[in-house]
Amino acid sequence: MRLRLILLVLSLLTFLSTSIGGYLYYHNLKESALLEAEKQAEIRVEMLRINLAAQISDNIRPARVLAGTPEMIQALENPSGALLDLANTVLDHFQTNLDADVCYLMDRTGLTIASSNRDAADSFVGHNFSFRPYFTTALGREPTTYLALGTTSGKRGAYCSCPVYGADPQTPIGVVVIKASIERVEEELGLGPEDILLVTNPVGVIFISNRDEWRYQLLWDLSREEIDRIAQSRQFGKGPWRWTGLKLRDDRYVLDSKGRRYLMNRTQVENYPGWNIIHLRSLDTISKVISEPLIRITGPVVFMASILIGFAVFFLYQKASQEIVKRKEIQRALVDSESRYRSLYNHTPAMLHSIDSEGCLVSVSDFWLQALGYRRDAVIGRQLTDFLTESSRVFAERSVIPDFFRTGFCQDVPYQFRKADGEVIDVLLSAVAERDATGRPVRSLAVSIDVTERNRAERALQLAQEELGRYTRGLEKQVQERTREITSILRYTPDVVSIKDRDGHYTLINTCFENILGRSNEDVRGLTDADLFPEGVARQFRENDLKVLRERRSFQFDEQMPHRDGTIHSYLSVKFPFYGQDGEARGVCEISTDITEVKKAQDQLRRLSASIMAGQEKERAAIARELHDELGQVLTALRMDAVWIYRRLGEVDPAAADRARDMCRLIDKNIEDVRGMAIRLRPGVLDDLGLVDALEWFTTDFEKRTRIACVFEHSPIAPLDENIATAAYRIAQEALTNVARHARANRAEVELIIHDHQLQLTVRDDGAGFEAGRLAESEGLGVAGMKERANLVGGQLEVRSAPGEGTRIRLRVSFPEQSGEMT
Amino acid sequence: MIRVLLADDHSIVRDGLRRIVEEDGAMTVVAEASDGREALRKIDDSRPDVAVVDISMPGYDGLEVVSRLKDAHPTLPVLILTMHEEAQYVVRAIEAGAMGYLTKQSAPEQLVTAIRKLHDGQRYITDEATEALALRIAKGTRAKTPLDSLSMRELQVLRRLGMGHTNREIASAYNISIKTVDTYRARLLKKLDLRNNAELIRFALQNNLVEP
Structure with missing residues (x-):
């Protein structure tokens, strides 16, 4: 934009200077033309003056001659016809010779007595011109000249008067006048239309002019009195005398009513004091005189040159505009790329920085700041080495930076940066130099890659590998040892x-x-x-x-x-x-x-145990039977006797009868005890009626004794082996005893199922239960006993319990097809 | 005169029994046996009106004797006389064909009455035994009834409930706790798919557990 403006201004200035030059040239030309014109005018005025002087002042001498002629004097002294005729002839002679307008003779009173135009319509003869200054002056013995408009003829003339002396040379007797024609003078002036020549009287009445319309006009604006005075003089007819509208300027220039300027030259008319010859020349005309040929000659050239220059300017302007647009685009692209570069620089997720040749940071990327935890204003201008650890700083100052500014390049330099919080990070720095026009590195562009994690990982990897190596060696050693040990174990x-x-x-x-x-x-x-x-x-x-x-x-x-x-x-x-x-x-x-021997011993032990247990049972059964049958029977018999005695003594000896009844009660008590003992040893029901009846009796009895509901259920039972029945009965008995003792149960269930040669006895309660594997000692013993019994008949005992969920004891025994004796 | 046979392996018991029987002038002991086989033989020989047999005897025991007599002498009423008080024995004895059941302990007081009753063609069983018997029969007579699934105790409680007994009465009758009775009642309702006592009573009547 500015360039365009400059260009515009330049072209304007060119135009202006050309114009000024032209103008100056023109002006000089004009000036010289003016001077030339002035010179011409001067010459012309001079010529006019001389000419005019010749024309209007020439008649003085002839007038003197005429005044001295005797005819004139005679005519005046004796104005008779003949003498007058003589005078007229002389006058005619003079008029013809002098080529004057009129020659005439006035007497002392001013009356014209003879004239060359005595025969013309406008004859002066008989007219009195005594009012004319030329008459009065001549009478005052002074020949004179006078310019005026003829009152009789209405023609302008240059009057030349001379006194005529008679006898007395001191006193004029008349006056002769030769009137020269002004028109003829005017004709002889021979001026071009562009020039204005004026002859004015002392107050400025134009008397002679090459312009008819200007005649009798007032050159300057005159007052009324002056105009009246002019009227009185009758020098210029009857008027009116209008002002030409000219005004004097600078004594050399005149301005007309239309504003046109005129160059003015003036000079005095000889013999006519106060009269001026004025030459006016229009400046326009002068200019025209100069410019017209100039334009005519130079116009096309200038026009062509202007067009050419115009084209050239236009073309150049166009070119310049294009150049400007192009340059602007380039500039914009440059700005764009600069901002892109800056944005890239700042936003690239890499640590970028630049240092100048002093090692001071001139720019850093956002990531750099972020990575190191500094603020930009705290970083720019400071030495890069200020942000390095001591060892890196020394390395940088002594080796890396000098090298870099010599070669303009460095790659993967391991540095350690110190972060704002004091933490140290490892980086690999690579940089290229930006060079000035002379190719000297002035500034760096460096990329640092944070390799802290990588280094850490590498170190950790190395450590891990070493550790692994050690571990592997240890492992190999261990493996060898173990192998030796295992081999030994396997061998021995x-x-x-x-x-x-x-x-x-x-x-x-x-x-x-x-x-x-x-x-x-x-x-x-x-x-x-x-x-x-x-x-x-x-x-x-x-x-x-x-x-x-x-x-x-x-x-x-x-x-x-x-x-x-x-x-x-x-x-x-x-x-x-x-x-x-x-x-x-x-x-x-x-x-x-190899458990052959163990098994043998175990079998032996089991057999022993079984036989002990069987013996015990047998013994118990025997004792029970002995008690129940023998002692019980005896007691029963005794009771019968006691009852018999009681009945016999009833009436005879009441005291003895009472005694017998007491005895009877005692015996009853004994019988109960014996029965109880016997049953506890071994219930007869089991032997006499079998397992189902025995369990039914036991559960019923259990209910009575413990007040715990005890439900007994069973499937149809085939006869059972005595040992199995005993084991089952004893296990149920032991289990229910535990229920009564420890379980704090509300109810117990006994279930006996015999199916497909397998007996399954289940005793469960809804009591407290216990943690499996942590049985109270008594319970533990009980369970161990039950297991032993189960084992002895080839069965398994399963105890399942959990705190709060009751206990379930289950016996499973398989038995071969043939069964023992049962009722 | 009611002719009585006594079978017991204990002579002192036999002596006592003989005395009790013979105290009563209307009956006499015609034979005594000390084991089952002897008893059978002597019954064949002496043809008693009533046989009093102990359960626990060598040779054939009492129950065996009863069942054998059922074939040989169907009309001979047998009174089981035993030391055992357990109801299981009673049921077995009656099932086997005995007409009466008596513990030896109560013999001095009841033996004569029992023999007489048997001689008159009646049964002689204690109330408890009667009930057990009734239940056992009720359960055993039908091929497949809902009663099959019930235990003896449950049957007992069902019967009592059918007779309109309260829980307390039932508890005291069997010497068990009220809570236990309640347990059985709940089991009965569940097993028989019944809803309340009224239905239990109806069920008991329908299944002849209770005399209407």
Whole structure:
């Protein structure tokens, strides 16, 4: 915009200066033309003056001659016809020779007595011109000249008068006058229409002019008195005398009523004091005189030049405008790219900064500030090294920055920045230099990448690797140790250890197993149980293995394995699956302990225990029966006798009868005691009527004794083995006893189901329950006893309880088809 | 004269019984046996009017004797005389065919009456035994009844409720707590799919647990 303006101003100035130049040239030209005109005018005026003088002052001498002629004097002294005729002839002669307008003779009174125009219509003869100043002056013995408008002829003339002296040379007797024609003078002036020539009297009445309309006009504005005076003089006819409207300016210029300026030259008319010759020349005309040829000659040139210049200016302006637009676009693009660059610089999520050659920060990106926690105004202008740690600062000052300003480049310089909060971050700095015109680096553009995390991670990785290495070595050592230990264990354990794959192929057996089989591990590898054992044994082993694989957990099995000496040994085997990487069971490991001897001892113990218990039961039954039957019977008999005695003595000896009744009561009491004892030892019902009746009786009795509701339910019962019945009865008895003692129950249920050669006895209560595995000692003993009983008849006892949820005791016994004796 | 056979393995008991029987002038002991087999043989021989048999005997026990006599001498009334007071024995005895049941303890007071009743063709059972018997019969006679699912105690409570007894009365009758009675009542309602006492009573009548 400004450039455009400048261009405009320049072109204006060019125009102006050209104009001024032109003008000056023109002005100079005009000035010189003016001077020239003035000179011309002067010459012209001079010429006119001379000419005029010649024309109007020439007649003085002839007038003197004429006045001296005798005819004139005679005519005046004796104005008779003949003499007058003579005078007239002379006058005519003079008029013709002088080419004057009129020559005439006046007497002392001013009366014209003779004249050359005595025959013309406007003859002066007989007219008195004594009012004329030329007459009066001439009478005053002074020849004179006078310019005036003829009163008789109405023609202007230059009057030349001369006194005529008669005898007395001192006293004029008349006056001769030669009137020269002004018109002829005027004609001889020969002026062009552009020039104005005026002859004026002393007050400015125009008497002679090359312009007819100007004649008898007033050159200057005159007052009324002056005009009256003019009228009185009758010098210029009767008027009117109008003002030409001219005004004098600067003594050289005249302004007309229309504002036109005229150059004025004036000079005195010879012999006519006060009269002026005035030459006016219009300045316009002068200019025209100059400009017209100038325009004519230079006009087309100037016009063409103007057009050319115009075109040139237009073209240049256009060019300049384009240039300006282009430059503006470039500038805008530059600004845009600058702002983009700045925005990019500030908003790039990277730490950017620039330093000058002094190492001072000149700009930093937002991210840089954010990363280091400074504010921009606290950073700009400060040394970059102020933000580095001590070691980095030294490194930068001694090596990196000098190098950089020498080479203009650096890459991946490891720096440590100190953040505003004192924390240190690791960066890798890369920079390029911006160079000035001479190619000297003046400023850097640096990118720092925060590698704190990376370094940390690398260090951690390294540590972890070292740790892993150590751990691995330790692990290897441990593995070696464990391997040695396990190998030793496998070698020296008395247990049989083996590993089989999914398909039952042995992959490893230990020394003990080798000894039993009489074959080495290498021999056995790849073989299956079917290759090593009789069919039945192998099938059992495989079934157990498959169960482990299927259920994917460890199991305990009792297994029988024939030894080389033909004996069958019992083993307690723990089998568990091996899992592969994919979580699938890949094989089965088996650790088997030879429990043949243990089992033998256990069986022996169990048999012993069973026989003890059976013996005990038998003994109890015997005692119970003894008590109940023998003692009870005896007591009954005694009671009968006592009753008999009581009845016999009833009337005879009441005291004895009472005694007998007391005795009877005592015996009743005894019988009750004996019965109770017997039942506690072993209820006869169990032996006599069987388990169902016994439990029915017991539960009913339990209800009575404990006030705890006790429901007994049973399925139809086939006869039972005596031992099983006893065990069941005793377990129910023990369980209910516990209910009464510990459970704080409201009710108990006893359920007896016999189905498919299996007895299931359940005793449950709604009591307090207990935490499984934490039984009170008494309860614990009770449960242990019940379990023992269950075991002895080949059954299992299950105790299930939880605090607040009651207790359930369940006995399960399977028994073979044939059953014991039962009623 | 009512001819009586006494079968008991204890001689002193037999002696006592004999004395009691013979105190009464209207009956006489015609034979005594000390075990089941002997009793059967002597019944064959002496043809008594009433047999008094102990349950616990060597050889055939009393219940065996009763069931055998049912075939051999269907008309002979047998009175079971035993030391056992448990109701289970009573029921078994009656089931086997005995016409009466008596504990030895109450023999001095009741034996003569019992023999006489049996001789007259009547049963002699204690009230408790009568009830147990009735329930057992009610349960046993029909092939499949809702009663099958009931325990003996439940039957007892049902019968008593059917007779219009209160819980308290039932509790004191069986010497159990009222709460226990309530437990049984609740079980009965549930098992028999009944709603209240009125329906229980109706059910008891319909199933002949109570004489109308």
